[in-house]
Amino acid sequence: MERNSSLRLPMLGVLLCFAISNALPSDVNCLRSIKDSLQDPRQILSTWNFSDNTPGFVCSFIGVGCWHDQENNVLEVSLRDGGLRGSFPTGISYCTSIQNLDLSGNDISGPIPINLAYVLPYIVSLDLSNNNLSGPIPSIISSLYFLILLKLDDNHITGQIPPQLSLDRIKVLSVANNSLSGPIPSSIAKCRFLTVLRLDNNQLTGQIPLELSQLDRIVEFSVANNRLSGPVPTFSFSNLTATSYAKNRGLCGGPLSRCKNKDDEDLFLSGFSIGLSVSTTLSMLFMSFYWPTQSISKMRSYLFIIKKLKGVKYHLIPTKIPNQQILFIAENVTEESKITTMEKYVCRMSLAELEMATNDFDYKKVIGFGNMGLMYKATFLNGLTLAVKRLHKFETFEKKFLLEIEILGRLRHANLVPLLGFCYEMEKKFLVYKYMSNGTLHQWLHSRPQVEGRKMGWTLRLRIAVGIARGLAWLHHNNVLRVAHLKMSSNCVLLDDKFEPKISNFGDSNILMNTSGTPSSASNYVVPHSNLDPYKEDVYRFGILLLELVSEEKGQQGFSNEIYEALRIAENCIQTHNDGETSMLQVYQAIRAIGNARNDDFVATYVELF
Known part of the structure; x- marks a missing residue:
């Protein structure tokens, strides 16, 4: 069967189509704002040339990393040791997907923005060390929900460490070499994933909260050169030395000299009871391993105890245990490795x-x-x-x-x-x-209009169709992972506060290729519900979805030609079951062309959403 001429696209047209659609003006404006707001005596930002409009052109900028090299979607900005001068560039908020920001080793001055959590809501790594920042640490920094690394050391920051600074995911927290004063907040003990905590070379006073001993992952800790006093916390399985506490005359215990007012007998009894408890638990546990009739349910409980006992590793578990129990141990190790992979x-x-x-x-x-x-x-x-x-x-x-x-x-x-x-x-x-505040597309097409008294007009439906087609085409043809959704329907499309469509529900998807050109580890799972090529399955299902979008708009005045063209595109998609020649790239350009043919601002308005 000959393909419909409206879907016969040369490759150049496809590339130009993606060049327009993949531009993310907000991210481009973000980088332009950074360049305009900072003095650049070394001209390190000279490569930031905004006259280019090709897909992913900002990804070639020095210090800029993108989620994908064919889209101007900024993942990170790293301008370390660039000699840049000025205040913190608040225009960075336009980079809505940025996760890593490194401005260390520059001459950034002034305060840290008090609205930092709104400027960088999804930031994971923030390094502002070795600058000239002043003023306090804003308490709203505790709202940086996904933060893993925060480095503010070597600045001129004053005031107290905010007591709200109990970031759930933080692993590295460094505010050394500033002018911070007051106590160390005990809430830092809630940062249970901390591996590095540096508070040295400040003017901190009072005792080190003993609750910090709960930080059982600490490998680097320093409060040296402050005005602290009292006993130091005991960190489990760490090799901290006296240098971590140096130049604090009032500190004692741990690697330092003994605290004079401690009751040795109480210390002994406390240590003895803890040691006896752990020893008894381990003894019972190891005996149960050798007991031939031990049930697997109890094994699960005991292995859970082993995982909780600090310092006990899997390789220390006795080897003379039944095969099914060995397999269970291996299963847990595998789960841990899977979790580690997912955390990437x-x-x-x-x-x-x-x-x-x-x-x-x-x-x-x-x-x-x-x-x-x-x-x-x-x-x-x-x-x-x-x-x-x-x-x-x-x-x-x-x-x-x-x-x-x-x-x-x-x-x-x-x-x-x-x-x-x-x-x-x-x-x-x-x-x-x-x-996504507006729920699913299915709700809007079938239930929410009756409840809320609102109905989707044709223009909005067309924009939603273009967005869905664009997302599917990108999934099929991007060079990171080639993905077929396989379950596309209006229930799988979520709408944000601007009614921008977001494809969801990838649990039945088929990953067909990764960056090395080899099958993905997950691609073994193929849904056996269709004999279609997985890409063609998506094209077919999009055709059904497009009919669903068009169904109530056939007689709408002024848009009959557009609706007719949309129906022709839907028909071509559904014909994939027979001839299988239509790709999502072709579908995307065809439906996008409907909006391009308009004389209004459909195109300009729509492009801004991306």
């Missing part, structure tokens, strides 16, 4: 904080449901609202969970729902997304 893509969150944000998963918080599980609206203590998907248990439960993380964690696009985190605890699995 998105933030890991705790079950406790998700329970608190959803009122213990109150049914009143449910905002959607699907084959994979229930979706909850979650409101966190810092006011951030996110969406949490609680996955059901089923045969392919884990595979769907890992697929969703691999796809949405590695791919970032304006028309894919942003995956921000995951939780994997006690055999329960959760996925955390950016909250």
Whole structure:
């Protein structure tokens, strides 16, 4: 069958189409604002030439990293040791997807913005060290929910360390070599993932909170050269020396001299009881390993205890245990490695904080449901609202969970729902997304108009169709992972506050290729529901979705030609079942051409959304 001429596109047209659609004006404006607001005596920003409009042109800028080299979607800005001068560039807020910012080793002066959490809401790594920043650390910094690294050392920062500074995910916190005063807040003990804590060379006073001993992952700790006094906390399995506490005349204990007022007998009894408790637990545990009739359910409990006992590694578990128990140990090691892999893509969150944000998963918080599980609206203590998907248990439960993380964690696009985190605890699995205030497209097409008295006009429907087509085309043809969705429907399309469509529900997807040209680790899972090529399955399903969008608009005055063209495109998509020649790239340009033919500002307005 001959293809419809409206879908016969030369490759040049496809490339030009993506050149326009992949430009993200907000990110371009972000970088332009940074360049304009900073003095650049060394001309390191001279490569930032904004006259180019090709896809991904900003990705070649010095110090700029992108989510994908064919899109102007900024992931990181690193201008370390550039000799840049000026105040903190608040225009960075236009880089809406930025996760890493490094302005260290420059001459950035003035205060840290008090609205930093609004400027960089999704920042993961923030390095402003070795500058000339002054003023206090703003307390709102505690709302940087996804922050893992914060370095403010070697500045002129004054005031106290905010007591609210209890960042759940922070691993590196360094505010050394400033002029901070007052006590060390005990709330830092809540930063349970901390590995580096540097508070040295300030004017801190009072005692070091003994609660800091709960930080069992610390490998680097320093409070040297302050005005601290009292006993020092004892960190488990660390090699801290006296240099970590140097030049604090009032400190004692640990690697320092003994504290004079300690009751040795109480210390001995306390240590003896703790040692006896651990020894008894280990003895009972190891005896149970050798006991031939030990049940696997108890083994699970005991292995959980082993994981909790600090310093006990898997290789220390006795080897003379039944085979099924050895397999269980190997299973846990594998799960840990999977979690480590997932943390490369998105933030890991705790079950406790998700329970608190959803009122213990109150049914009143449910905002959607699907084959994979229930979706909850979650409101966190810092006011951030996110969406949490609680996955059901089923045969392919884990595979769907890992697929969703691999796809949405590695791919970032304006028309894919942003995956921000995951939780994997006690055999329960959760996925955390950016909250989409307008729900699903299916709701708007079939129920919400009756409830809210609002109806989607044709212009909005057309824009939504273009956005969905663009997202699917990018999934099929990007060079990071080639993904077929396989379950495309109006239930899988979420709408943000501007009714921008976001494709979701990747649990049944097929990852066909990775960057090296070899099959992905997840690509073994192929959904056996269709004999179609997976790409063609998406084209077919998009055709059905387009019919759903058009169905109520056939007689709308003034748009009959556009609606007719949309119906022709939908027909070509559905014909994929027979001839299989239509690609999502062709579909995308064809439906985009409907909007391009308008005389109004459809194109300009739509491009701004990307």
